[in-house]
Amino acid sequence: MSKELIRLVDCCMAFDGEQVLDHINLYFNDSEFLTLLGPSGCGKTTTLRIIGGFITPTSGEVLFDGVRMNDIPPHLRQVNTVFQRYALFPHLNVFENVAFGLRIPKEAEVNGKKKKVKLPEREIRERVMEMLEVVSLKGFENRKVTELSGGQQQRVAIARALVNRPKVLLLDEPLGALDLRLRKDMQNELKRIQQQMGITFIYVTHDQEEALAMSDTIVVMDQGRIQQIGSPIDIYNEPKNAFVADFIGESNILDGIMHEDYVVEFFNRKFKCLDKGFAPMEPVDVVIRPEDIDIVAPEQGQLRGTVTSVTFKGVHYDTIVDFKGYKWLIQTTDFHGVGENIGIVLNPDDIHIMHKSEYSGMFGDYSSYSEEYDEMDDVTLLDEEDEEESHEE
Amino acid sequence: MRNRRGFFALPYVVWMALFVVAPIILVVVYAFSAAEGGFVIQFGSLTLHLTLDNFAKMGDYLIVFTRSFELAIIATLLCLLIGYPLAYVLARETAGVQRVAMMLIMLPMWMNFLLRTYSWMSILEDTGLLNQLFSAVGIIDLGNWINSGLNSLCAALNSGPVALLNDLLGTQWALDTARATDMEFFHMINTSGAVVLGMVYNYLPFMVLPIYSVIVKLDDSLIEAARDLGAGTSRVFRKVIFPLSLPGVLSGITMVFVPSVSTFAISKLLGGSNELLLGDLIEMQFTGMAYNPYLGSAIALVMMVIVVVCMAIMNRFGEGEEQAVML
Numbered sequence: 001m002s003k004e005l006i007r008l009v010d011c012c013m014a015f016d017g018e019q020v021l022d023h024i025n026l027y028f029n030d031s032e033f034l035t036l037l038g039p040s041g042c043g044k045t046t047t048l049r050i051i052g053g054f055i056t057p058t059s060g061e062v063l064f065d066g067v068r069m070n071d072i073p074p075h076l077r078q079v080n081t082v083f084q085r086y087a088l089f090p091h092l093n094v095f096e097n098v099a100f101g102l103r104i105p106k107e108a109e110v111n112g113k114k115k116k117v118k119l120p121e122r123e124i125r126e127r128v129m130e131m132l133e134v135v136s137l138k139g140f141e142n143r144k145v146t147e148l149s150g151g152q153q154q155r156v157a158i159a160r161a162l163v164n165r166p167k168v169l170l171l172d173e174p175l176g177a178l179d180l181r182l183r184k185d186m187q188n189e190l191k192r193i194q195q196q197m198g199i200t201f202i203y204v205t206h207d208q209e210e211a212l213a214m215s216d217t218i219v220v221m222d223q224g225r226i227q228q229i230g231s232p233i234d235i236y237n238e239p240k241n242a243f244v245a246d247f248i249g250e251s252n253i254l255d256g257i258m259h260e261d262y263v264v265e266f267f268n269r270k271f272k273c274l275d276k277g278f279a280p281m282e283p284v285d286v287v288i289r290p291e292d293i294d295i296v297a298p299e300q301g302q303l304r305g306t307v308t309s310v311t312f313k314g315v316h317y318d319t320i321v322d323f324k325g326y327k328w329l330i331q332t333t334d335f336h337g338v339g340e341n342i343g344i345v346l347n348p349d350d351i352h353i354m355h356k357s358e359y360s361g362m363f364g365d366y367s368s369y370s371e372e373y374d375e376m377d378d379v380t381l382l383d384e385e386d387e388e389e390s391h392e393e
Numbered sequence: 394m395r396n397r398r399g400f401f402a403l404p405y406v407v408w409m410a411l412f413v414v415a416p417i418i419l420v421v422v423y424a425f426s427a428a429e430g431g432f433v434i435q436f437g438s439l440t441l442h443l444t445l446d447n448f449a450k451m452g453d454y455l456i457v458f459t460r461s462f463e464l465a466i467i468a469t470l471l472c473l474l475i476g477y478p479l480a481y482v483l484a485r486e487t488a489g490v491q492r493v494a495m496m497l498i499m500l501p502m503w504m505n506f507l508l509r510t511y512s513w514m515s516i517l518e519d520t521g522l523l524n525q526l527f528s529a530v531g532i533i534d535l536g537n538w539i540n541s542g543l544n545s546l547c548a549a550l551n552s553g554p555v556a557l558l559n560d561l562l563g564t565q566w567a568l569d570t571a572r573a574t575d576m577e578f579f580h581m582i583n584t585s586g587a588v589v590l591g592m593v594y595n596y597l598p599f600m601v602l603p604i605y606s607v608i609v610k611l612d613d614s615l616i617e618a619a620r621d622l623g624a625g626t627s628r629v630f631r632k633v634i635f636p637l638s639l640p641g642v643l644s645g646i647t648m649v650f651v652p653s654v655s656t657f658a659i660s661k662l663l664g665g666s667n668e669l670l671l672g673d674l675i676e677m678q679f680t681g682m683a684y685n686p687y688l689g690s691a692i693a694l695v696m697m698v699i700v701v702v703c704m705a706i707m708n709r710f711g712e713g714e715e716q717a718v719m720l
Contacts (some may be wrong), residue, residue, distance in 0.1 A: 053621075054621075074621045075620045075621070075623045075625055079621075080621055081617075081621045083614050083617070084614075085614060087614035088618075089615060089633060089637075091636045100622050100624075101622035101623050104622070104624055104628065160618075161621075
């Protein structure tokens with residue numbers, strides 16, 4: 001059913017000798033909502049800019065329908081971009097912003113001859129109005145873009161890109177500047193537009209929740225490399241390594257040893273699991289999602305521990321439990337107070353086994369829980385600013 | 394305490410009243426009065442002779458008005474033609490190059506304005522630096538040679554096809570055969586060209602700086618967006634960069650045109666007595682032999698009104714672009 005539109009073959013990118021993309025191989029299908037997900041500086045925006053034509057990869061190939069596009073400038077590519085900060089033209093009103101692409105004479109075949117053809121004004125008007133309706137901005141066509149709210153500007157940017165009927169729409173963290181509420185609304189809106197128009201969206205974000213909610217396919221990136229490609233459910237349930245497990249949702253990641261198919265040992269205890277295909281006695285990373293763990297009375301538990309902190313999160317409690325000096329995050333709707341002794345039960349399908357990777361030992365330990373949270377917030381803020389600066393280069 | 398801000402504004406209000414508003418009122422009053430005659434109004438010991446005579450005399454100076462505006466417009470256009478590309482190229486350069494270039498543009502402005510104009514005098518004089526250079530390099534000889542060539546060509550044409558045409562149509566046409574062939578210098582000083590040169594030289598930075606500062610602030614993502622939507626380089630410039638730089642262009646035009654139209658030093662030094670401009674005319678009424686501050690004020694007032702009207706039209710034209718700068 002799905003046809004391949006764009007393929008990146010062994011794409012590498014270096015800025016001033018610094019490797020930003022490391023042999024990216026990726027293809028994009030027709031009518032697919034694909035998300036490039038990763039932390040700041042992972043190369044996701046660079047990948048998008050290579051597809052858009054704003055930068056040329058240092059090595060590797062960019063293929064559109066099998067044709068090499070490396071050196072084709074952006075204005076000759078059949079993709080359009082929604083920019084991080086919308087980049088609307090402040091001197092034009094909403095209508096003219098959306099009509100910008102349509103007013104450019106396009107090369108077309110007329111009586112067997114190639115000619116630059118201008119769209120008739122009537123058609124431009126029809127297409128712009130139609131598109132404003134798609135993004136729910138009917139009646140705004142004569143407004144100044146500077147008078148619109150962030151969400152409305154966002155819609156104008158989307159309409160301006162989509163009105164050109166691109167085969168692929170590139171979106172570079174388009175919801176980054178919106179507040180949480182608006183962001184959720186726009187997520188639904190974007191998904192609806194994508195399905196209505198039936199075109200490919202390539203979406204860049206560092207927000208894993210956004211990626212899970214909207215995508216058909218998620219590409220998790222870090223350090224210029226693709227860590228995992230898969231559907232949201234696959235990525236969440238079957239993370240390939242500790243980085244993916246930690247970046248998508250919360251994870252307790254432990255060292256374990258795979259004894260044989262379906263049997264893993266950690267904390268000196270054997271557990272049943274659903275994974276196979278590992279070498280006998282292979283050291284592995286064990287992922288246990290905090291929401292999968294059941295808390296029971298201490299004497300009934302497979303493991304026993306002590307609650308060291310509880311945070312109320314609305315729907316659930318984040319409970320940190322100390323197991324022999326190793327702290328786990330458990331999310332339950334039941335309250336267990338600090339100091340309480342509890343037991344836990346792990347079912348085979350709660351346990352996910354991953355091969356060891358370069359990320360082993362870096363994630364999934366909640367020993368310094370609260371501090372880690374604070375630091376993470378700071379780091380994301382700083383990184384984002386850094387990233388913006390590097391974009392401007 | 395409630396009027397704290399008003400309190401801090403007070404010195405400026407006083408300053409403006411004393412040195413801006415009061416002089417303008419004085420000029421207006423002077424423009425509508427004369428030394429004697431007219432409609433007499435008595436304020437205590439102050440006697441005003443109100444009259445419109447000054448404006449009636451304005452017609453005599455029409456040629457000066459047109460020349461002033463003509464030269465100022467030419468100078469402004471030249472500044473724009475030279476300044477815009479310069480500002481544009483500069484704004485896209487690296488920060489280091491920008492700093493050095495800005496320095497070079499500003500540097501002459503740290504020197505006295507009159508001094509700079511005087512030095513142009515010695516450059517443009519008949520025996521000045523430029524003519525010495527031209528004669529040393531042989532350009533003047535070349536000019537003479539070209540002129541004599543043109544003369545003989547025209548003479549040949551006159552006796553040939555032109556004579557034939559004259560016979561046919563009964564006209565008396567003749568091509569000029571008397572071009573100077575014994576020039577020792579090019580005559581550059583005391584021409585309107587020299588005045589325009591002086592204006593362009595002195596006021597170019599005022600065109601470059603505002604345009605530069607607008608373009609340098611332009612968001613790169615706007616240019617990327619335009620390219621992404623299918624615009625080639627020239628379209629990006631015409632539809633995005635240029636319209637967004639209009640506020641800079643407008644303030645550049647204002648900052649060059651206004652001093653150009655009212656200058657008197659440049660025309661005096663580089664234009665000699667041939668190129669009398671409004672500035673000179675006004676100056677003469679206040680300091681010269683033709684002492685007549687009433688007429689001087691009237692001319693100044695008319696000039697001011699024309700300039701204000703021009704600027705208002707210009708700004709109306711550029712309306713709506715203002716927000717662009719703030720983005």
